[in-house]
Amino acid sequence: MKICIFEDNGFENLYPLTYLRPICGLRCGKTLIFEKIIRAFPDIKISFWVRDYLIKLWRKEVSPLAVNDAEALKNDDTLFINSRWLFIDTKFSIPGNEEIGKMDGEIVYALVKKTQMAAISSGDISIWLAKLKENIQVKEVKVKLITYPWDLVNYNADAIKDDFNAGTAKIEGEFSPQASIYGEKEKVSIGKGAKVHPMVVIDTTHGPVIIDEDAVIYPFTKIEGPSYIGKETQIHGAKVREGSSIGPVCRIGGEVEEVIIHGYSNKYHDGFLGHSYVGEWVNLGALTTNSDIKNDYSPVSVYINGEIMSSGEAKVGSFIGDHTKTSIGTFLNTGTVIGVMTNLIGSGGVLPKFVPSFTWYLNKKFTKGYGYKMLLKTAGVAMSRRGKKLGQEGLDVLNYVYEITKDKREELIARDKMG
Amino acid sequence: MSEVTERVKKVVSRQLKVQPEKINEGSEFVKDLGAESIQSIELVAAFEEEFGITMDEDAALSIKTVGTAIEFIEKHLSEAGKNNE
Missing domain, CATH: 2.160.10.10 (Hexapeptide repeat proteins)
Known part of the structure; x- marks a missing residue:
């Protein structure tokens, strides 16, 4: 199992805070958003999927963690977590089967099995995930999702x-x-x-x-x-x-x-x-x-x-x-x-x-x-x-x-x- | 005095609050006319507004005297005129 923290197009509503960093690099509380996810899953390898122009800068920031590395994700089940999910007061546990968690029509998380991961490629990951929805069961969830600054x-x-x-x-x-x-x-x-x-x-x-x-x-x-x-x-x-x-x-x-x-x-x-x-x-x-x-x-x-x-x-x-x-x-x-x-x-x-x-x-x-x-x-x-x-x-x-x-x-x- | 020279001096006088007779082509904006860094930015904006031109940042930074401002603006207007012919 791997975790990939991905950005959807919610970054636009968070300008100017997200011009120079991915959403998960925003601070809330003591830590940055992604650090709360790492803390929640200490034994799972975490990677990131960000806008193209931020890839090199973010790689430098979070090295040695992988950024926009499709190859690294292909051989394992992957839990995609939306960067905007503020991981506090949550009782989330990783589902046993493929599942997409949605709130108000937006993907909060998606557990994708290894068999489907072979089709992942570079580009906008949220589009790829949206396509997956057709085949995976969807669960309505209620979480703290950052929408506006x-x-x-x-x-x-x-x-x-x-x-x-x-x-x-x-x-x-x-x-x-x-x-x-x-x-x-x-x-x-x-x-x-x-x-x-x-x-x-x-x-x-x-x-x-x-x-x-x-x-x-x-x-x-x-x-x-x-x-x-x-x-x-x-x-x-x-x-x-x-x-x-x-x-x-x-x-x-x-x-x-x-x-x-x-x-x-x-x-x-x-x-x-x-x-x-x-x-x-x-x-x-x-x-x-x-x-x-x-x-x-x-x-x-x-x-x-x-x-x-x-x-x-x-x-x-x-x-x-x-x-x-x-x-x-x-x-x-x-x-x-x-x-x-x-x-x-x-x-x-x-x-x-x-x-x-x-x-x-x-x-x-x-x-x-x-x-x-x-x-x-x-x-x-x-x-x-x-x-x-x-x-x-x-x-x-x-x-x-x-x-x-x-x-x-x-x-x-x-x-x-x-x- | 050319029309451009007269207008440049008027702009400088207005922006830096200096009497027109104290402004000559050799006057340095900072040393002689007391321009602070913020006033230099106001001057560039005022020149652009007065003459309907755009001064790129390198040009703006290289202009130290009233004379070089006049020279730059005259050259710019002449090139713009040629382009419009």
Whole structure:
């Protein structure tokens, strides 16, 4: 038996978060989505099926696991698991016979026997699986399937609790005698090398707090559970409200509430960020603040794959693509979607609700700024400061995304040039 | 003074808030006229808007003085004119 975590076309609804990574590489809780699947099936060999342009980059990320390798799957029964399945609170057990699990018409999983696997080939695996449906029994299931970016944020608190329960809570790092835990002490986990300074308050009354290895929590920070602080991340006197996950090597200050922040991103200074999802290598300037609820409490509308739609949710913040930078005093509206590698200069009012990738927003107008080459150069500098490199695989992905986002970018830049 | 020169100086004056008489073709945007990095981007956008042209990123980065901006724009307009003949 093998497991293949596959992407269906749901990645489009999750832009800009899925431009530079497959869906299963998104964070929810302590871990990335695929890490929860690996944890659930520790003895089964896992592989991936992602969009073509992400193959090389993803191979580098998950090496030695196989990516889009049809040959590796041909000789065994295979359980295909949709990348969007958030594997928490699930009682799933592998079926004995061939079976497709569906929810609202979408494939959640498919167990395919070795005999059928011989026909697998490269290309869009979800099309191949859809064809299989004709021959395999279908079971209606109810699971947590990520459809829109706000789903990740809404499930985050439960995912942190699930991740906490899956591990062993230990206090291995330093916990200052002048720091305090309000609530159950057993709900705090502090990894090796982590330091919790004096005058830090950890509140576990609503859930656990996980502080990963080598993280540093500086004085006057309050962390409410459920929350996760990633490896080598620093929290600088911040209010980390419940339902927040901060990835590795971040710098966080101000106030965050129900946010997911990928690695190597900074929100160092004061300013509020709520109900939001932030990619890697993002820098939010001092006093950058977002709205996550409307004054009339009506559902927040969001641009999803280029079209505005109602989220049906009262609380939705911002979705910020990788390598984006905001200036001091940038204000983001409810449900704002910001592409990858943008530069946003606050001009007093709130920014537009949609910012295409690789643009500058300056004086209330979209421009190309210094252009793509300069954006790459800046990204290179930011990464080298943390001992990382973009690499050819990363560059190829960015080049591809630059092309597929071109039309909308040029349309908005041309519009603002005219007016 | 050519029409392009006059219009370039007007744009520079407006964007950088510098009196027109202090702008000459040898003026460097950063050193002499005090342009910050963000203002350089605003200047390029303003030139594009004023003359209906697109300045590619390499060209935009290579323009350091008012004179080189005038030269670039005149060349661009002349080539565009030839293409439209």
